[in-house]
Structure formats: structure tokens, C-alpha cells
Amino acid sequence: MSELLVLAVIAGKRCAFCASDVGSVIEAGVIAPVPRAPRHVVGITALRSQAMTVIDCRTVIAEDPSIYPCDSHLAVIEVAGHSYALQVDKIDDIATAQSGIAPVPGGSGKHWNRVCKGMLETDRGPALLIDVEQVVAGIEQKSVKAA
């Protein structure tokens, strides 16, 4: 219940990551693009000498991510042994969950349903809890289709 959350804004919506999922929040350095990669893959970057894949969360959710400006902070997560840095509109703050996870009444929309576990209350108001594995898995599924 008192779980720590990292609040972020993705495609203009307030979202939350479990703090335990997020290894760190980094300032984006130079991102080397990966030609021919699926469009979710922004490129690769290095954090403390470790290469990681930068993924634009907003492409998983929104049709056109370019309408949302983003800042230079990336949330670093690890899925299946690979490090990813998630690009969001904005990393907001750390907050404590004030409720359990509850489904969003009526669902949160086609794209959102796939990547969020539900909603929960924070002192900043309700936020959608992002399932990072789904974000990456969703991207993987899409990339397989693309390939």
C-alpha cells in the first residue's frame, strides 16, 4: 500500500512506475539512432559505460508521439537481462501509493489497456500504473510483426 512510485507523464497523461522497477533516472546523453529499428526504438545510449536501448513509451501508447514535448530524463529499467531507458514526456516526482491497484472504470483505452496494470491513488491524484514488462513485451511483439 505504501509502495513508492515514480510519477511520470506519458503522452500527456499522469502515469506511475513502481519505484522498484526503475533502476535510476538519468539525464539523456547522446542517443545513437539505430537505422531500421522498430519505431519505438529511439536508439542506444550509454549510462556509466553500459549500453542501453532507448524506447519511446509514447509510441506504444499514442499514434503520434511528436505532439507531446519531452524532457531529457529517462527512466532506466531492466527486462530479461537487457537494460532499457524509457523516454517519457516528463519524470515528475516520487510519491507513495495511497490505495491498491484498481481497474480503471470502463477501461483506459485500447493502447493503454495493454501497458497498464490499473490505476491507483497518490497524493497527486490518480495515476495509471505502467507495467514495464508489458511496455517492452508490447514493443517486442510489434517489432516481430515489423520484421
Added chain:
Amino acid sequence: MDDLLADFIEETREMLEAIGSEIVAWEANPADRARLDAIFRFVHTVKGNCGFFDFPRLEKLSHAAEDALADVRKGRREADSQLVTAVLAIVDRISDMITAIEAGQELAEGGDEALIAALEAGAETAPMVGQSPAPARPADSVTTSTAAPSSAPRSIRLPVELLDRVMSGVSDMVLARNDLAHRLKEAGNQPTVDGPFERLSSILTNVRDAITRMRMQRIETLYTAIPRLVRDLSADLGKQVMVDLEGGEVELDREMIEMMRDPLTHIIRNAIDHGFEPPAERLKNGKREIGLLSIAARQAGNKISIVISDDGRGLDEERIAAKAVSTDIITKAQRSKMSREEILDLIFAAGFSTAEEVSSVSGRGVGMDVVRDNLEKVGGEIQVSSQPGEGTRFYLQIPLTLSIIAGLTLKAGGQRFVLPQSYVEEIVRLRGDKGVIEDMGDTSLVTFREQRVHMISLADVLGVKAEVPRENANLLMLRLASGDLYALAVDQVQSSSDIVVKPLPPAIMSCGIYCGTTLLDDGQPILLLDVPNIAQEYGLMSETRALSAQVLIDGKPTVERPLDRAMLFSKLDGHKRLVRLGLVKRIETISAAAIDRSGRECRAVVDGEILPVIGIDEGASLDGSVRLLRLTDGSSEVLHAVGSVEDAVDLANELVAVDEPDPLIEAVTLIEGESIALIDSHKLFAIHGALPRQAASKTCQLPDSDWAKTILAPLVEAAGYTPAFDADADIVITLDAVESLPTAKPVIALRSAPDDQVEPSQRNSSIYRYDRERLISALRDASKGEAA
């Protein structure tokens, strides 16, 4: 037997290591049933094994321990500390004996009985302690004497994952070091930091080397299964094969060892199934009944080469070719142009398998193509060579380790990439030359070493825009392990360095053109290009390889006509001729006297070989020296006398067939505005070609005098004979001999007196020693007689 013994020792060692901790635990708690069982199993196994090997002392010891432990297990006896001590003493003794057996020594006699007696229920512990050197802890006294010479290296067992973790940790440290180095460089000279940093750097390099070696395994681990495999297979197939394994001490990354297992097994299976003849056939062919399969591993730099050779029947060129034609790997037309090496190479083509019947041993759908693909995946290569009737050799080359490779950094579309240097055969810089790149439809071809090679632009592969125009690009000539060559055009080639390859996440792997990532010295991530995959994507892999050497021009497969070059020369009569440059081996200059014009065809001796000479018109007078073009088709040779050699020229213009009476003229072409006849290579060798005959094998015995040595010998040599001064020669020259020699060999008799000073009868039977013409013709006649 030796192998079995080695296995026994190895197994016992492992068990000893494994129960080491059990013993300690049992000592602490003798009532622990699980520990007791483990130790019981150990002595039981040792007892069983040494009965087989005839080690009575070992057997007696383990038997006694087994009995005592069995009593405990059945509850007939308590496991008291005295028993524990006695069993431990026996386990130690077994360990010492094993060491002694391995070193081929006999363990010092005595003490066994005391150890066994100590097991007896109620036996006093005192005597054990009392008998000082021998039984109580025989280990102390014995190991010093026996273990010292063998000095088994102390070793520990570690889980492989732990090793991998350490390895990747060290790799990360290297990357972090590189990053730090870059930052330090940016910050400028700081003596207080630079010194320690240098030191850190060199320590890290050492540690990395050590860690890399930690992951190494002896190739022996691959070898151990081979004798059994060979034995079983050869028994199944009714063949007799002996294995010779060499270089087992060569170390290889354990991942590579696993990679090598299947290819090696496959090649061995093939050798036994197809390579070795049945014993009866071997005897008939004058070979030993037992075939020899030898496998040798060597380390050369950061590569390991493994040679697998058999002395079987060798690869059957005809059958391979026929099979390749029947499976549509090549066409008949292609086959006729292929060399033996190229044909043998077909066994690596996809979908090829020579076994006429699919046997249980080999030919199960996986062929050498899979072997090659697997090796290629890890950056290795495979080649084959074979002599009919003598055997086959496979050469495998594999990198020492997978994770650190030599990489070449390059730039395309403003971005840097790296590719494994091992693929790069050559780097070619285009300097805006027109006509180097030809567009054939959507395909670009580049001329490299007189070969049209498919060119891909890396920018196109990546879907980005090249920053350098194509005519000025840098070309990387990439040679795939399959032998296919292609050119990759990049904007810029930067540097080469050792890179630590890290895996990529699935999302990026799915692009199919990257196989890893690494960080450069400046800390920037960079992608490693997947060279074979890019080739595959463009259809440049094996399936098309037979065609790659003969590029399609105008839709018809032709030999590279525009690339033909020819030698322009003047004949002795002043007429100009062309001959294809590929035929010209070299230009010889010999003395006119060395050309034998007596027969229908002229001949000359060059480098001890008798060769036909053409281009000399009958009746033409020759003096001084003559220049000859030495032409060869690979095996036969022809000399063409020339007045002068002009130049090498391109056969750029059309070849016009002409109706010439001279059968040697293929066509006429324009060279710098002059029409010149081209010699028909095929007819040239069909009519005049001859395999070089060894002339130097004939010796000529000369009289033993200074005149013969200084004046006669060079003349004889020029005529193609090796001068000799002993009696064992092919022909004999005598000088002023009184009576004829009692020999069946041709004899040329010389005399010092000129013709006009001797009797007419002498004039014919002997030759005046300065009558050069008669002497040379006599030598030739003698040589003809010899040949007949």
C-alpha cells in the same frame, strides 16, 4: 586400457573432491546418515573399479572400509569417532594411491593392514597414533614423496555462471576504464591522476587476460568422447580406424568448445562413413589395414586451428561434381570451368550430401553446409583439401573467444558502426574514378582484382543517406567464411580496435543487420554489423556463390570478357600478335644454339625441361640469343619465339573472327588503331602443348680434364645435359680415346686433331673437339636414341 585407467583416476579424483566436504561433516556428526551413505558409495565404487584394474591393495582397503560402513548402515555398529578416524585414514590412503597410480609409481608398501585393523570394532585408537610415520596419517609422509614430482595443480570448482558474471563485470570495467580515460584526456594533463590511472589500466588488462583464461577449457574435453565415437562407428561400419589426437592442451573459450562439438563429430562421422575404405580394399591399395584419423589442434595468435585428416580414399571430384549438377547447385557449363578445389568446396554448399544411400551414421539431412554455417556464426572458417587415394584434410579455424573481437570502425550516413575485422579482406578507396562501378539494373558491380563484385552501400542497407558520393566511397571487401566476396561501400573507415561485444535486446536484433553493441573509447555506444546476415539479405550467400565469379552480363553468363588482357609482341618476322596475358608465365632468353630445330617441331631446354618452341619459320636463321614467351595452360607449356615484347594491353575492342589459314589465329582486334591477330589459346595448346619433360635427368660423362670442365661442360649443359665425371651417366663423351669403351651407352668420341690432320676413317668415327655443330647434333642424336 590407458584411457580407461585415466578415466578411473579422473573419476576417483572427482569423487574424492566431492566427498571432501562430506567427510568433514561426517566427522562432526557421525550419526548423519546422508553423509555416511555418500562415503559408503565412494568406497563401494572404488572397490568395484579397482577389482577391474587389478589394484589388490586399493581393493583390500576399500573393501574393508565398505564392510565397516555397511555394518553401520545396517545398525550393527555405532559410528563412533574411532571408526570415523579409521575410515578417513583409508580415504586419505586411497587418495594417495590414486596420485601414485597417476604418476606411474608404486606407493610405499606397508601400513595397509594397520589401517584395516583400525576399522575393527573395539580396536584401540592408540596404536594408530602411536605408529608414527606409516599408517596413522600416511598422507603426510607419502604425499611428500609421491605427490611432489607429479605436483598436481591445486584447483577448485566454480559454477560457470559465476565465471560469466565475473567475466562480464571485468568487461564492464574495461568499458568504464575507457570512459574514464576519455574524460581524463578531455580534462588535460594531470600528473597526480594520470600515473595511478595508467597503473589501474595495466592491472585491468592483466585481470582481463586472466579472466579470459579462466573461461578457457582444454580442447581435451572435446577429445575425450572421440575415441569411443570412432570405435563404435568403425565397428558398425566394418572398418578399422585408429585415432591420433594431438594438441589436447590447447585452450579454448568454453563456449567455443561447445560450438565445436557438433562440427567435429560430423566431420569424424563423415570420415569414417565415406572416407575410410574397408580393410580389404585398403590392403589391396597398398595401405595399412587400419586407417588413421588424426586430429590436431594448434593455437596461432588469437585463433585456434584444428586439422582433421584421414588417410582414406579422398574426395571423389567426379562424384561431387555429378551430385552438385544433379542437385542443381551448379550447371554443367559451370562445372566444366571449375577447378578441383572449387569442386571440392561444393561439399559445403547448401543441400549437398554425397552419400548415395542415407546410412544410419551420416547423411541425416545435416550436411557440411550446417557445419560451415555454425562455424561462420562464431567467426570461424573451414576449408578442405584432398588427394585422391591419399586422404582428406579439413582445416578449421576458430577465434579463441567470442566476446572480445577485433573490430573496424567505419562511418555511414554520419553515424559510426563497427564490424568484425576478420571479414575484411581489403579496403579500397575510390577516387572518383568513373567506370569502376557499373550499374546492372538495381545491382551495382565493382571491379576488384579483375573480378566483378557485388557492391552494397551501407547507407542503403541502413536506409540513410550517404554523405560521400558513391565514386568517392571507401569499399570494404568482405570475404565471408563461405568464400563469397562482396563490397560494402561506406563513407569513411576510421580505426580498428579490440571491442567487447555486448548482446542487443530483441527489438534491435529483429532488424537483422546488427549482432551486438559495444562502447567506443569515448564512451559512445556503437552497433556491430552482422556481416553474413547483410549478405544473406542481399542474396549474396552460398546459394549464388557459383555465379558470383561469373557475373551475368547481357543476361548471359559469360566469362569476364571485358577484363581480358593480352600481351602484344612482334614475331621474329616482325608481325604483331596478341596472346592472352593469363597464359604468359614469363619471358625467357636462351641462346639460339639451345633450340633444337632438327625435327618437325622445334624444341628447347629451359630450366632442365624440354619444351616445344613455335614461332620460328623454317629456314629462318637464328643467332645470338632468342627471346621466348613461356606460355602455360596450367600444366602443359609452349615457348613462343618473339622478336620483341611490346606491352600488356586491354582487349577493349570487339574480337572479330577471321578466316585465316593460320590455325592459331582466333580473331583480330583493334589495338590503338592497328588491327592485330589474337592467338587462339585453345588451339595453341591443342596443337603444340606438351607436358614439360625433365631433361635434366640425363647426365653426360665427360673426360676428366680441365678442357672438359671449362670448355666442354658448358656446351653440354646448354644442350640439356648435366655434366658428370663419374661412370654412372646416360651418355659418354671421350677425348682421344685409343680404344672404344666396352659400354652399351651412346658414346661420342672427340679428338684433339682437326679434321684435315687425320685419316678419313677417323674423321667419321670421331669428332674434332672444336667442331661445335657436329658435337651438338651428335648429342641430340644420342638423346633421341636414349629416348627410344
